[in-house]
Amino acid sequence: MKQAEDFRQDYGMADEAFCRCIRETLLDLERKEARPVRKIRWSAAIALALAMLACTAAVAAVVSGWGMMDMVNVEGLNIEPEETHGVVLTEVEQVSGENDYASLTIREAVYDGVCAYIVMDLVPKEENVLMVPEWLDPDRDAIGLMDCSNGSNVTIAEWAAEKGFERILQFNGLGGYAFHVNENGSVTLMEVRRHEIIAPAEELLQTTYRGRAAVSLNWYQEPEKPNKNIDVPFVLPNSGGTVKRYVSENATDFHGLMDAQVKLEIIKTGFTNYAVIRSVGKDFEYITVKDGEYLHTDYTFVLIDSNNHAIPDGAVHYSVNADEEILSTVKLDEVPQKLQVRLVKSTFGEEQRYDGVYLTKLHSKGEVIETFSMGDAIEYQFNSTMIARDYALKEYFVRREATLAEPVAFEGAGVVLERMRLSTYAWQTTYEISLSVQPHKSTKKGMVYKQVRFEIVDDEGNVISNSQGMGSVNMYKGTLPFSSLPDSLRVRIKVYDKNGMIEYGPVSVQLTKE
Amino acid sequence: MTNEEFIRAIEGMTQTLYRVSCTQLRIPADREDAVQETLRRAWEKRHSLREERYMQTWVIRILLNECDRIRRKSARMQPSPEISAVQPPQEQGALKQAILDLEESVRLPILLYYIEGYSVAETARMLHLPQGTVKSRLLRGRRQLRAILEEEVFEP
Numbered sequence: 001m002k003q004a005e006d007f008r009q010d011y012g013m014a015d016e017a018f019c020r021c022i023r024e025t026l027l028d029l030e031r032k033e034a035r036p037v038r039k040i041r042w043s044a045a046i047a048l049a050l051a052m053l054a055c056t057a058a059v060a061a062v063v064s065g066w067g068m069m070d071m072v073n074v075e076g077l078n079i080e081p082e083e084t085h086g087v088v089l090t091e092v093e094q095v096s097g098e099n100d101y102a103s104l105t106i107r108e109a110v111y112d113g114v115c116a117y118i119v120m121d122l123v124p125k126e127e128n129v130l131m132v133p134e135w136l137d138p139d140r141d142a143i144g145l146m147d148c149s150n151g152s153n154v155t156i157a158e159w160a161a162e163k164g165f166e167r168i169l170q171f172n173g174l175g176g177y178a179f180h181v182n183e184n185g186s187v188t189l190m191e192v193r194r195h196e197i198i199a200p201a202e203e204l205l206q207t208t209y210r211g212r213a214a215v216s217l218n219w220y221q222e223p224e225k226p227n228k229n230i231d232v233p234f235v236l237p238n239s240g241g242t243v244k245r246y247v248s249e250n251a252t253d254f255h256g257l258m259d260a261q262v263k264l265e266i267i268k269t270g271f272t273n274y275a276v277i278r279s280v281g282k283d284f285e286y287i288t289v290k291d292g293e294y295l296h297t298d299y300t301f302v303l304i305d306s307n308n309h310a311i312p313d314g315a316v317h318y319s320v321n322a323d324e325e326i327l328s329t330v331k332l333d334e335v336p337q338k339l340q341v342r343l344v345k346s347t348f349g350e351e352q353r354y355d356g357v358y359l360t361k362l363h364s365k366g367e368v369i370e371t372f373s374m375g376d377a378i379e380y381q382f383n384s385t386m387i388a389r390d391y392a393l394k395e396y397f398v399r400r401e402a403t404l405a406e407p408v409a410f411e412g413a414g415v416v417l418e419r420m421r422l423s424t425y426a427w428q429t430t431y432e433i434s435l436s437v438q439p440h441k442s443t444k445k446g447m448v449y450k451q452v453r454f455e456i457v458d459d460e461g462n463v464i465s466n467s468q469g470m471g472s473v474n475m476y477k478g479t480l481p482f483s484s485l486p487d488s489l490r491v492r493i494k495v496y497d498k499n500g501m502i503e504y505g506p507v508s509v510q511l512t513k514e
Numbered sequence: 515m516t517n518e519e520f521i522r523a524i525e526g527m528t529q530t531l532y533r534v535s536c537t538q539l540r541i542p543a544d545r546e547d548a549v550q551e552t553l554r555r556a557w558e559k560r561h562s563l564r565e566e567r568y569m570q571t572w573v574i575r576i577l578l579n580e581c582d583r584i585r586r587k588s589a590r591m592q593p594s595p596e597i598s599a600v601q602p603p604q605e606q607g608a609l610k611q612a613i614l615d616l617e618e619s620v621r622l623p624i625l626l627y628y629i630e631g632y633s634v635a636e637t638a639r640m641l642h643l644p645q646g647t648v649k650s651r652l653l654r655g656r657r658q659l660r661a662i663l664e665e666e667v668f669e670p
Contacts (some may be wrong), residue, residue, distance in 0.1 A: 013529060013535075014528055014529055014531075014532030014534075015532075015542070017542060017546065018528075018532050018535075018542070018546060018549070019528055019543060020552060021546040021549060022524065022525070022528055022531070022549060022553065023525075025549070025553045025554070026521050026524060026525070026553060027548045029515055029553065029554060029557045030521065170519060172516075172518060214516060215515065216518060281583075
């Protein structure tokens with residue numbers, strides 16, 4: 001009896017192009033992520049500030065000279081040092097780890113119930129060793145990628161030699177960081193981590209953050225030396241405090257536009273402010289199966305401020321790992337008077353966009369503190385007809401639909417137009433069809449189907465829209481330049497084989513409006 | 515999960531990703547696009563994967579989504595005259611061709627269960643189907659495979 005491995009071999013191996021695609025994609029992702037400015041997704045400002053700080057502080061930089069307060073000041077959070085008294089932790093439990101290559105020390109940290117901010121020093125054990133991130137190639141990449149104060153375009157290896165560094169120790173595994181190279185070859189790194197589960201308001205102050213700082217080390221161009229890791233578990237108490245926490249009074253499913261319920265929260269801590277979009281109730285249904293087809297739904301949430309402007313870094317695209325409770329944590333420099341979360345839903349892979357708006361009433365521990373109103377200028381109706389508004393993201397809503405009155409057979413072709421559905425939107429009409437195709441022949445290797453091209457034509461026979469496919473069932477989707485539903489359409493098919501093409505039709509198909 | 519662990523896990527899945535994409539997309543360039551986008555999305559979300567044992571099923575789910583997106587996008591594209599004729603079938607194993615010729619609804623369950631070796635529960639989770647549905651599709655798929663591989667049921 002054949003085993004799975006036999007089947008796999010029979011199935012064939014991935015070709016070289018496919019394997020290379022995977023290798024190069026992974027390499028590219030790793031390199032891109034390691035670039036510090038892009039790394040901290042929702043707070044690019046922090047990364048930028050850190051890079052700027054690295055420029056200005058490079059000359060005087062020493063291991064202990066670059067820390068949390070520098071970040072606070074440079075980022076412009078308007079937090080006076082006395083306000084952060086006690087917020088920045090300088091004695092973190094289980095703060096360091098080491099091996100015979102280097103030591104990793106968590107020097108400063110803030111945990112405010114939402115995010116953990118960690119400043120670490122990675123110091124080589126030997127002298128004249130330069131620490132370099134693994135995503136950089138010392139012999140190919142310029143030193144400017146490591147230290148913007150240098151201004152030189154020599155390679156990292158050349159720069160290291162100029163400065164008297166004899167060896168290079170590469171590190172990897174610390175995610176979400178900005179880093180700064182110190183004059184003695186050590187690096188200072190910063191990570192910002194989102195807490196996966198934000199506790200209820202009454203428990204927030206009592207929560208602690210448990211994390212691990214893990215780094216992998218290897219000597220550059222010294223393959224005989226094994227890779228070694230440092231793993232530092234640490235615990236952070238909530239030092240940031242929670243000044244206020246507002247939770248939306250109700251959850252919304254955007255009037256049926258999504259399967260999950262969504263709540264909005266604003267958390268003002270002693271360190272900064274956050275907007276949190278949270279799913280409650282059932283999970284997202286982002287893939288469904290209909291008639292054997294796998295239908296994919298994307299959700300994008302966009303935070304909108306009082307002036308109907310999108311909040312910076314306030315959009316989150318959500319299509320995978322949909323089991324998460326917290327969909328997005330967005331840092332707010334200041335809390336707007338009004339905050340909305342907008343849903344853009346894209347279904348079936350089509351640029352079919354719904355846009356709903358949900359308005360929150362915020363309260364804390366049951367008491368309404370602030371009411372966020374929509375204003376008089378904008379009105380919404382959440383019923384069968386939704387009103388499109390002139391936003392940055394346009395809003396389109398389904399208006400009417402029509403379906404095929406009865407299946408249409410193309411005589412002699414072995415092809416039947418089984419289903420057809422048209423949906424008219426504010427600006428165009430989309431259609432979906434299903435063609436059933438008889439097999440052309442069958443061999444020991446299986447059924448063989450001819451290629452079929454489906455066309456919608458006008459009265460003169462000019463093609464308005466077409467698609468083609470091959471197989472027993474051909475599902476097509478397309479758009480038509482109609483603003484209203486027609487009563488009928490003219491369609492034809494073209495069937496191809498090695499001898500050429502045979503055309504069937506056009507025939508008129510009747511539609512039933514719903 | 516560290517970057518290195520993620521990369522190793524993906525590299526270990528290369529053949530699986532290839533086979534799954536083959537069941538969904540016939541054009542090699544489309545398969546490469548799908549896997550590229552899959553890796554990008556998985557990479558972005560990898561820290562939110564709470565249990566690493568679900569990584570394989572999670573990545574395959576993303577890949578299926580991407581394949582679906584590309585198929586639908588391709589269906590809307592205007593074909594160029596040069597590719598209107600049927601492409602000659604490529605040399606490939608009989609089993610591979612047979613699986614490609616299975617009905618859409620049974621193709622993936624057959625691949626994931628019999629070739630990739632996932633359990634019924636894992637297959638059901640990946641496809642968002644009840645386990646009973648997966649079992650019935652496996653049964654139907656086996657019958658279709660037998661028909662394709664052992665009989666010539668239709669003559670030109």
